[in-house]
């Protein structure tokens with residue numbers, strides 16, 4: 173049983189709050205999009221209003237990557253969103269960080285530095301071992317309790333996610349609570365249940381497809397995007413050199429064999445695109461799979477109109493639809509139709525769940541709204557949608573005894 177903020181006596185308590193504000197970053201190393209910050213405002217505002225002393229912990233980017241930057245601009249934006257001063261300290265668990273946390277008064281908030289600036293935080297550990305890392309040993313003495321609101325990072329077994337809840341009384345924040353409510357009860361949603369797997373994360377999508385088909389969670393899996401292209405090749409369709417080279421360059425060539433095995437095992441429940449759209453003479457041109465391969469240099473960039481009709485018929489009978497990843501290269505006006513129309517059709521299904529923050533922002537750009545639930549998590553949501561446990565959630569379940577909250 174995971175405790176929530178309802179179980180926490182907040183006033184005067186120093187709370188370490190793990191959030192996921194991993195965001196797109198501009199060329200000047202500052203925040204380019206605040207959607208993920210906005211998601212955590214309710215949790216943070218509630219803790220502050222209830223008199224908590226809040227130390228925010230988060231990662232940004234991956235070591236060596238362009239988006240691996242400090243959280244200073246995140247703190248500035250958070251201050252605007254919360255409508256109160258938010259301090260920032262360029263340290264995570266050193267003396268400077270601990271002093272900033274000890275100096276907090278009731279209702280104060282400080283953002284600590286990007287947790288991944290410390291190498292241990294980019295490693296995966298068992299919780300007991302994570303509890304003996306520098307970050308956890310440094311922060312534990314200055315924190316009274318730990319709140320995890322970082323659902324989007326809950327598939328990572330890293331110190332700030334699994335080590336802190338091993339040593340501190342721990343609670344789920346409001347984002348974590350609502351994600352677990354919706355995604356944790358996937359088996360209880362209505363049937364027929366349809367999974368739509370698009371986008372470019374082919375191995376992850378094939379893992380999900382195996383899992384949901386094997387467990388009987390999916391009545392149908394609809395494939396689109398690069399995932400759909402891999403399944404078409406696995407089914408013996410000649411998509412031409414451009415699409416094949418793309419799949420090879422992305423390192424997904426071996427996935428074709430896995431997709432073929434999946435088709436052998438569960439082909440009756442997997443739907444493949446019936447046509448694709450290519451770039452011909454600078455415009456969109458649709459080709460039925462029987463008319464493939466496309467011309468020289470032409471690549472399958474979107475699903476076509478007959479695929480959309482076919483998928484819409486399946487969705488019309490569905491009680492639940494779970495979607496991840498765009499149906500095509502939606503960033504290009506000529507190839508956004510598949511994503512917009514497929515996702516639009518999904519909003520008519522009684523329960524419609526979109527996993528993946530990037531997909532969600534693409535949908536906002538395309539003006540598609542009306543889903544039952546849009547998850548803040550990409551990889552975490554995918555893992556949850558296969559009914560697999562998330563390490564950070566398990567760590568919350570196993571957290572030490574907590575003092576009872578005052579009513």
Ligand SMILES: Nc1ncnc2c1ncn2[C@@H]1O[C@H](COP(=O)(O)OP(=O)(O)OP(=O)(O)O)[C@@H](O)[C@H]1O
Pocket residue numbers: 370371372373396397398401472473474496497498499500501502503527528529530531532549550551
């Ligand atoms: N047919 C295609 N050919 C090439 N690229 C494609 C095709 N279909 C989709 N894509 C690309 O896939 C990318 C998105 O895939 P990805 O799996 O990363 O989804 P995502 O929305 O970022 O996922 P998440 O929200 O889980 O992070 C887009 O940039 C899109 O252009």
Ligand SMILES: O=C(O)[C@H](O)COP(=O)(O)O
Pocket residue numbers: 192194233234324325328549550551552
């Ligand atoms: O953006 C995400 O999916 C989470 O913040 C996790 O980031 P990671 O994939 O770099 O661990």
